[in-house]
Amino acid sequence: MAAALRVSCSPVAARGSAKPSPLDPAICQPTAVGLSCWKRRACGPLFARRRCVAERSKEDPPVPVLAETEDEKTQPDGDAEVSVSSAAVIDNREEEEEAEGTEEEEQPQTRLTYNIVFVTAEAAPYSKTGGLGDVCGSLPIALATRGHRVMVVSPRYLNGDSDKNFANAVDVGRRIKIPCFGGEQEVTFFHEYRAGVDWVFVDHFCYHRDGNPYGDRYGAFGDNQFRFTLLCYAACEAPLVLPLGGYIYGQNCLFLVNDWHASLVPVLLGAKYRPYGVYKDARSILVIHNLAHQGVEAATTYQNLGLPSEWYGALEWVFPPWARTHALDKGEAVNILKGAIVTADRIVTVSQGYSWEITTVEGGHGLNELLSSRKSVLNGITNGIDVDDWDPASDKFIPFHYSIDDLSGKAQCKAALQKELGLAIRPDCPLIGFIGRLDYQKGTDLIKLALPELLQDDIQFIMLGSGDPDTEDWMRSAESTYREKFRGWVGFNVSISHRITAGCDILLMPSRFEPCGLNQLYAMRYGTVPVVHCTGGLRDTVEDFHPFAEEGSGQGSGWTFSPLSKDSMLGALTMAIETFREHKSSWEGLMKRGMSRDFTWDSAAAQYEQIFEWVFVDPPYVG
Numbered sequence: 001m002a003a004a005l006r007v008s009c010s011p012v013a014a015r016g017s018a019k020p021s022p023l024d025p026a027i028c029q030p031t032a033v034g035l036s037c038w039k040r041r042a043c044g045p046l047f048a049r050r051r052c053v054a055e056r057s058k059e060d061p062p063v064p065v066l067a068e069t070e071d072e073k074t075q076p077d078g079d080a081e082v083s084v085s086s087a088a089v090i091d092n093r094e095e096e097e098e099a100e101g102t103e104e105e106e107q108p109q110t111r112l113t114y115n116i117v118f119v120t121a122e123a124a125p126y127s128k129t130g131g132l133g134d135v136c137g138s139l140p141i142a143l144a145t146r147g148h149r150v151m152v153v154s155p156r157y158l159n160g161d162s163d164k165n166f167a168n169a170v171d172v173g174r175r176i177k178i179p180c181f182g183g184e185q186e187v188t189f190f191h192e193y194r195a196g197v198d199w200v201f202v203d204h205f206c207y208h209r210d211g212n213p214y215g216d217r218y219g220a221f222g223d224n225q226f227r228f229t230l231l232c233y234a235a236c237e238a239p240l241v242l243p244l245g246g247y248i249y250g251q252n253c254l255f256l257v258n259d260w261h262a263s264l265v266p267v268l269l270g271a272k273y274r275p276y277g278v279y280k281d282a283r284s285i286l287v288i289h290n291l292a293h294q295g296v297e298a299a300t301t302y303q304n305l306g307l308p309s310e311w312y313g314a315l316e317w318v319f320p321p322w323a324r325t326h327a328l329d330k331g332e333a334v335n336i337l338k339g340a341i342v343t344a345d346r347i348v349t350v351s352q353g354y355s356w357e358i359t360t361v362e363g364g365h366g367l368n369e370l371l372s373s374r375k376s377v378l379n380g381i382t383n384g385i386d387v388d389d390w391d392p393a394s395d396k397f398i399p400f401h402y403s404i405d406d407l408s409g410k411a412q413c414k415a416a417l418q419k420e421l422g423l424a425i426r427p428d429c430p431l432i433g434f435i436g437r438l439d440y441q442k443g444t445d446l447i448k449l450a451l452p453e454l455l456q457d458d459i460q461f462i463m464l465g466s467g468d469p470d471t472e473d474w475m476r477s478a479e480s481t482y483r484e485k486f487r488g489w490v491g492f493n494v495s496i497s498h499r500i501t502a503g504c505d506i507l508l509m510p511s512r513f514e515p516c517g518l519n520q521l522y523a524m525r526y527g528t529v530p531v532v533h534c535t536g537g538l539r540d541t542v543e544d545f546h547p548f549a550e551e552g553s554g555q556g557s558g559w560t561f562s563p564l565s566k567d568s569m570l571g572a573l574t575m576a577i578e579t580f581r582e583h584k585s586s587w588e589g590l591m592k593r594g595m596s597r598d599f600t601w602d603s604a605a606a607q608y609e610q611i612f613e614w615v616f617v618d619p620p621y622v623g
């Protein structure tokens with residue numbers, strides 16, 4: 001708290017600093033791209049968009065690159081190179097717009113539209129280790145469909161396997177130099193225009209290595225602070241320097257920064273741009289998908305971030321005495337996520353329940369007091385899901401298709417899954433699934449504890465996950481111990497995750513905490529009944545089963561249990577299993593009520609638009 005207060009009292013940083021950095025916006029030519037330009041015209045989104053682009057081209061010359069490379073400086077045709085790739089992008093864009101144009105009547109209407117810049121460590125299908133990738137792969141599309149101009153900035157991870165994901169992204173021909181970590185780092189940008197969204201990939205050799213976005217089999221990468229600092233600097237430059245589809249986004253944009261990896265963005269806006277009059281009308285919204293990961297590093301790393309010294313308070317973090325390693329340890333650290341909590345103009349979490357939980361000691365991961373102090377700008381919006389990718393009527397990963405009107409394909413999916421896993425093909429035997437990262441958050445230790453007792457019953461259990469090596473080993477050994485009943489699939493495999501979601505009867509989620517949770521939403525859409533710990537987004541989205549409600553026709557889409565204990569989890573599972581076995585019509589009601597729920601992104605996107613309107617009501621954070 002003290003740190004937060006210190007930040008708000010700090011002078012406007014870097015004003016009058018003697019030597020501007022290469023990223024110094026003072027040398028940037030400000031643009032006049034106004035929000036009004038993107039206001040919905042009566043003539044509809046596509047027309048409005050084209051017209052705005054035309055207006056902008058007259059008003060605003062593209063902003064020059066802030067720190068060009070030697071190559072570009074000496075290359076007279078540097079611009080030509082850019083326009084070649086831009087031209088390709090324009091062509092693609094016009095084709096898509098023409099295709100969309102035929103359905104113009106059906107486009108949802110919004111009052112205001114914005115230039116939105118998502119900054120994220122993952123965006124499916126380019127990169128994904130979990131729910132962050134899903135959300136940043138589909139919410140931008142939903143917002144673009146509603147008329148906003150949307151860019152998503154994430155790293156271009158190359159590890160051999162993932163290279164094909166970026167095959168359609170072309171080099172935009174812009175290079176910038178980022179002053180951080182004791183030198184200048186040159187990054188380039190790749191771009192693909194798909195589904196109405198500008199997907200921008202920041203390229204640097206630190207993103208080219210084996211493993212996932214955060215680490216490999218030896219653990220988290222030691223230079224993650226460096227890798228995501230580059231991402232944040234590059235994301236701040238992207239709207240100013242990238243002529244996407246021929247036109248930059250300009251300064252008056254709205255940054256949606258996701259989790260700690262993107263959390264330097266609002267700090268950079270305040271510390272390195274606004275003092276020079278750039279981004280003075282932009283806003284930033286921090287979207288918290290998981291408060292447990294905060295990007296905490298030793299205080300000495302602050303000097304690597306390229307921030308003015310007077311901004312230290314924004315990131316300052318002091319561990320409580322009990323968390324320090326020795327008597328001389330002062331517990332001093334920097335906390336990147338905290339920086340965004342302090343400096344972002346608004347904060348959104350991915351469910352309403354979680355937005356309250358993070359203000360409590362139990363759910364705040366040490367940031368609860370700071371978050372409580374920002375309650376007036378804190379909201380929760382439950383995630384949607386990609387209902388095209390996750391549709392039992394057309395899913396390309398499942399062997400049989402089905403819908404709420406004809407569930408027969410689900411029974412066939414179950415039999416096919418049992419066969420694929422080498423389990424007995426038995427329609428009457430409850431098949432329970434778990435999908436997720438093997439992490440303390442997901443409560444896999446509780447499954448470990450409960451499994452011997454659970455498997456005394458006549459059930460089958462399939463677990464898919466990767467992460468904690470001990471849990472992976474335990475899954476392998478449990479599979480050999482319970483050969484007839486248990487399968488442990490170690491790894492990250494999207495296709496089998498769809499088949500498990502379709503083939504199981506019950507999906508178990510004993511998460512210790514769950515900001516939203518997507519698997520329970522996928523499960524309900526596939527007629528698979530969720531049994532979940534009553535926390536965060538799980539509590540918000542799974543309605544408890546009441547067999548006698550609605551004049552006996554029943555209510556609810558699953559079971560929630562609390563407290564988080566073996567016995568309460570087994571109690572809920574027992575009720576689910578008995579209902580599956582003994583009360584077929586109740587079970588069908590549970591399935592159908594889940595399948596009929598609306599989890600589309602459209603309603604979540606409309607709620608985000610409300611937050612967008614609010615964020616522009618107050619002035620932006622200036623330090």
Ligand SMILES: Nc1ncnc2c1ncn2[C@@H]1O[C@H](COP(=O)(O)OP(=O)(O)O[C@H]2O[C@H](CO)[C@@H](O)[C@H](O)[C@H]2O)[C@@H](O)[C@H]1O
Nearest residue numbers: 130131132289436437465491492493494497515516517518
């Ligand atoms: N081994 C595996 N193989 C294939 N697919 C796998 C897999 N392990 C996980 N997945 C997939 O990864 C996604 C996980 O999403 P979640 O929302 O459940 O969790 P996560 O904790 O990553 O996300 C965080 O961000 C999201 C988004 O906001 C929040 O919903 C969530 O609560 C928060 O913890 C799902 O699409 C799931 O199918």
